[in-house]
Amino acid sequence: MYHSKITGLGYYVPDNVVTNDDLSKIIDTNDEWIQERTGIQERRHIIRGEDTTTSMGVKAAKIAMERSGVAAEDIDFVVFATLSPDYYFPGPGVLVQRDLGLRTVGALDVRNQCSGFVYAISVADQYIKTGMYKNILVIGSEVHSTGLDMTTRGRGVSVIFGDGAGAAVLSREEDLSKGILSTHLHSEGIHAEELALTAPGMGARWVTDIIADNDPNDESYFPYMNGQFVFKNAVVRFAEVINEGLEANNLQVSDIDMLIPHQANLRISQFIQKKFGLNDDQVHNNIQKYGNTTAASIPIALTEAWEQGKIKSGDTVVLAAFGSGFTWASAIIKW
Numbered sequence: 286m287y288h289s290k291i292t293g294l295g296y297y298v299p300d301n302v303v304t305n306d307d308l309s310k311i312i313d314t315n316d317e318w319i320q321e322r323t324g325i326q327e328r329r330h331i332i333r334g335e336d337t338t339t340s341m342g343v344k345a346a347k348i349a350m351e352r353s354g355v356a357a358e359d360i361d362f363v364v365f366a367t368l369s370p371d372y373y374f375p376g377p378g379v380l381v382q383r384d385l386g387l388r389t390v391g392a393l394d395v396r397n398q399c400s401g402f403v404y405a406i407s408v409a410d411q412y413i414k415t416g417m418y419k420n421i422l423v424i425g426s427e428v429h430s431t432g433l434d435m436t437t438r439g440r441g442v443s444v445i446f447g448d449g450a451g452a453a454v455l456s457r458e459e460d461l462s463k464g465i466l467s468t469h470l471h472s473e474g475i476h477a478e479e480l481a482l483t484a485p486g487m488g489a490r491w492v493t494d495i496i497a498d499n500d501p502n503d504e505s506y507f508p509y510m511n512g513q514f515v516f517k518n519a520v521v522r523f524a525e526v527i528n529e530g531l532e533a534n535n536l537q538v539s540d541i542d543m544l545i546p547h548q549a550n551l552r553i554s555q556f557i558q559k560k561f562g563l564n565d566d567q568v569h570n571n572i573q574k575y576g577n578t579t580a581a582s583i584p585i586a587l588t589e590a591w592e593q594g595k596i597k598s599g600d601t602v603v604l605a606a607f608g609s610g611f612t613w614a615s616a617i618i619k620w
Contacts, residue, residue, distance in 0.1 A: 288464035289413035289421070291618065293353025293454040294588040297344040298329040298447075298575060299336050303430075308444055313437040319444050324551020328447030328576030330430035337371050339380040341450035342426035345584070346385060350422070353454035357385055360454075361418035363392040364409050366401030366425045366580040368609070369432065370394070373485075381424065398480075399547050399608020400470075401425055401580035402451070403616050406604070407468035409455045410616075419457045425580035426450035432482075434507040442508050445550075447576030451584020466617045469529045473611045476518065479511040480609040516553060522613040523557045527605050530617040540601050541567060542620075543590055547606035548572035548582035557605075569595060579608070596620055 304327045305316035319325055331337070342365060350357070365378040378392030397404040402425035409421040429446035433439060458464040484490035484505035495506060523546065531537065538561050546554045551572050558568045569590040578585060583604055590596050600620040607613040 286461075287414055287416060288458040288461050288466075289410045289455040290458035290464035291453050292456040293349040293351070293355065294452070294584070294591055295345045295348025295352060296449065296451040296581075296585040296588040297341050297348070298449040298585070299331045299341070301330050301332050302327050303330045305444070311435060312440045312443065314440050314444060322552070323445055324572055325445065325576050326573045329449055331428055331448045333431065336428070336448070338367055338369050338426045338428045338450075339371050339377040339384065341428070341448070342377060342381055342424040342452065343384045345426065345450040345452035346381065346422055346424055349452040349454050353456065355420050355454050355456065357387050359420050360385075360387050360390060360422050362390055362409070362412060362421045363387070364395060364405040364421060364423045365392065366395040366397065366405040366423075367427055368396065368398045368401070368579055369428045377426070381422070397580075397612050398610060399549060399579050399582070400606040400610070400612040400614045402583045403468065403604050403606050403614035404470060404612070406453070406455070406465065406616050407470055407614070410465045410468060413455055413457055421455045422452065423455060424450065424452045425582075425584045427579045427581045429579070432507070434504070438504075439507055441512060442510050445577045447578050449575055449578040449581045449585055451581050451588055453584055453587070463619050466619055467530060467533045468614065468616045469526055469533070470614045471522070471526065471612065476514075476611045477609075478509075479514050480509070480611070482506065482508045516550065518611060519549060519553050519607040520556050522607045522611070523553065523605055524560055526613050526615040527557070527561070527603055530603060530615040534617050536601065536617070538562065541603055542600035543596050543602045544568045545583055545587045545590060545602065545604050546570070547608065548575065548586060549577050549608065566595070
């Protein structure tokens with residue numbers, strides 16, 4: 286039995302900065318309204334033709350691989366988390382395998398939205414623990430901007446999301462006191478439609494239905510979110526899954542050196558920080574700059590925290606996420 290250890294991190298965000306004031310020119314909103322409810326000041330949007338979910342993932346992956354010292358020929362498996370694949374099928378995992386020039390290794394796509402990166406880390410961790418693989422590339426990447434309702438009708442959702450990608454290389458670690466100590470995954474599908482994009486989908490409205498109806502008021506292919514309901518569930522599940530991870534490893538809240546929460550809403554992160562009595566140096570938030578990048582938010586924030594020297598060898602790092610599905614998850618890591 287082995288542990289898996291994060292040996293390289295990288296992230297990429299588009300150069301195109303979209304501020305709250307920029308959005309106020311096309312949507313009936315303003316900077317104060319957005320910041321008060323979400324904490325977001327700006328986000329990044331791709332420029333069509335320059336970036337895609339896959340290309341951003343590849344850029345983040347190259348940085349992570351260089352930092353890990355793991356070459357393309359040493360990658361044994363790819364796990365790609367996203368809700369915004371370039372194509373309905375195939376998924377972006379195989380496109381990464383192609384674009385990075387990897388061997389004909391397996392590529393798995395994870396569709397767990399905001400919890401996607403932690404789910405992907407958990408999957409990779411199991412493969413390494415059993416000895417099946419030695420080095421696994423894990424990516425979280427999202428393009429939201431091209432699929433949002435950028436009108437006043439959609440402002441409750443569209444002001445929240447941004448584009449970006451993060452990546453990690455997980456490698457075999459023989460010292461069982463280091464690396465990923467445990468992961469904890471949950472779902473509650475009874476609330477699936479409270480945060481969802483239902484069309485196009487084979488079970489509801491497919492492309493042919495949308496075209497046939499040609500209904501300008503059809504909102505089924507834009508994201509829907511019951512914001513207050515999601516918030517209330519998020520703060521409960523965040524706390525539960527963090528405590529679950531700590532208890533599984535006989536750790537206390539005082540043992541947390543760095544908490545990387547999914548960047549869904551700054552108010553959620555602040556609520557959890559206060560609940561656990563953590564100071565500002567123990568929690569890394571960057572939603573102010575990037576918005577909610579769903580599966581990319583944790584690897585982007587984790588990479589930033591590491592780059593800024595907030596994470597050091599021997600630190601206990603906690604990753605936690607909640608989102609569409611409903612799904613929620615945590616990972617406890619000894620750096």
